[in-house]
Amino acid sequence: MQTKENIVIFSETSGILQDVYVKEGQHVSKGQLLAKIDDGGLEQQVSQSEIQLALTKTTFERQKRLWDQKIGSEIQYLQAKSTFEAQEQAVNQLKTQLAKAAITAPFSGVIDDIITEQGSVVSPGQSQLMRIVNLKNMYIETEVPENYIKSVVEGKDVKVEFPILGTSVDTKIRQASNFINPANRTFKVEVAVPNKDENIKPNLTAKLKINDYTSENALLIPLSIISENANGEQYIYVISNKNDKGEATVNRAIIETGKSQNDVIEVLSGIENGTEIIKEGARSVRDGQTVKVIKY
Template sequence: MKHHKLLTLLSLSVFLVIASCAKEAKQTTAAANQPAPSFPVIAMQTKTVTGYKEYPTSIEGIVNSAVRAKVSGYIQKVMVDEGQKVRKGQVLFKIETQSLSQDAGAAKARINVAQVEVNKLIPLVEKNIISAVQLETAKANLAQAKANYSSISASIGYGTIRSQVDGYVGAINFREGALVSPADPTPLTTVSDISKVYAFFSLNESQYLDFLQNAKGKNLAEKLANYSAINLVLANGSIYAEKGKIETSTGQVNKNTGTISLRAVFNNPNQLLTNGNSGKIQIPTVYENAIVVPQAATYEQQGNIMLFKLDKENKVTSSIIKVKATVDNLYVVTSGVDLNDKIIASGVGKLRNGMAISPKETSFDEALKPVAILFKN
């Protein structure tokens, strides 16, 4: 009985093995007969593209005139408001000068006394009754009295504070009744000319060398004059409508920060920009006839950027590429691929090294369209 059961189990095992082998053979045959998966393929080409590097910037008006008191006193009247447009010579503040007016009266009286003394001595000198030295002394006292009166009169005039430039009034730091003096560290206000604005930014030594190498000219002045217009990215992320121009560079590395300061200027016809604004400067770099690769055609592996090339047998081979810059959804490539290559344009996550595919020839511009749509707002 036991012998019969053993034969039955052995027969069943042989049957299962034969059935399994048949199934695997059938699956292998089906896989071999299945067509290779289709992937879009593009031929490499060169393009001229413009990339931008961004640097933080601070904005100031081209003229910032700090308004300060030239005499001590209480503010009697504030004649303007914050944000108001003013002209050169327009009255901004009036400072109480009553005590100065009293001093001026006393100084005027001293002039009269000194004049009387001079008038009295002139005939006495002419008659040789007194020495001419006494007359000269009296004249000197008269001149000193006049100078003192002129100084006090000027101080009275300083009580009326006027704008030194055309511009816009900033924050008013002192109001009516405040005691102010020339020694105050804080100005009464600042009047800024913001018809144009300066954008200040810094580059490190390496960035500065790249900047100079991308500019045409024999010296720094020519390079700055010939450099392309730049963009300003506002704090809300929008691009400022006016293009800017880099005007000056210190040309020296700050030992404390390791950076070199530059200044750009932007027209500001609508007064959208003002003192204290922040943003980012966009400096363009043009890559002429560069080999570019769509980012969708790449993947990352162990810190390397890679893509799949197509060989003559329609099999894919992975390759590491070296990227010089990123421009929109393109990589500017320096090595790892050349113009004779064809690469897989998308779907690279489904590929394996040595895998056979059915290539679908696609134009370079067509390969970019699906990626570009993803970034639309």
């Protein structure tokens, strides 16, 4: 079991982890403030820079109006414009740096673990602050042998069983890879797993049953009663001409088989629904033999 929204939040700036506003197990929304790192006076620098930006903007706007009226020199206009744009860029850079001090939720989910305690010194790219997990967007990724590439496709029904929970869910394949792994001749499929109650956790063991074939009127017989002749034809023994005494004739029926599962196989042709077949003793009878049918 996996989820695409399971990440550890790292610090993007240096400083002291000043405040932690959440606790483990708490549900949070995307964009919610989770923690704050001491900005070391950066907020004051932003305020001062914004005052300077306002001055350079006013100077530029006045110089532009004069230049539009052909008053003053072009160099004065270009210098005012350059000063304003440079100050604007400087303010934006400071604001970007300041924003890194505020830790916000990248998506809605649950705070799974508070890794760094309040008051600790953190550094960018190295300090793990907390883990956030969204259990509503769960999925399973598994590998399927290449001989199923035509039948195991996007949209196929899947039953996912969770032995530990004693539950199962019905879902579908949402993605089937187009790449065959040359090492083991398999391709990957991704199965979405609904998790409304959030009782399914990442890395939980699951068992998948993928419906690669469906036949509404399949005729199934035990695999153990099928034999093969010298021509490679498969056959079973059926009974016919049953009389009132329960006596019947054994006949060999050449059959064509299809898909198999566990200990049964589908019969595509050779017998019809309702045909009585010999199961017990199928290996010890012969074609044309008379037998007595006993019902248990």
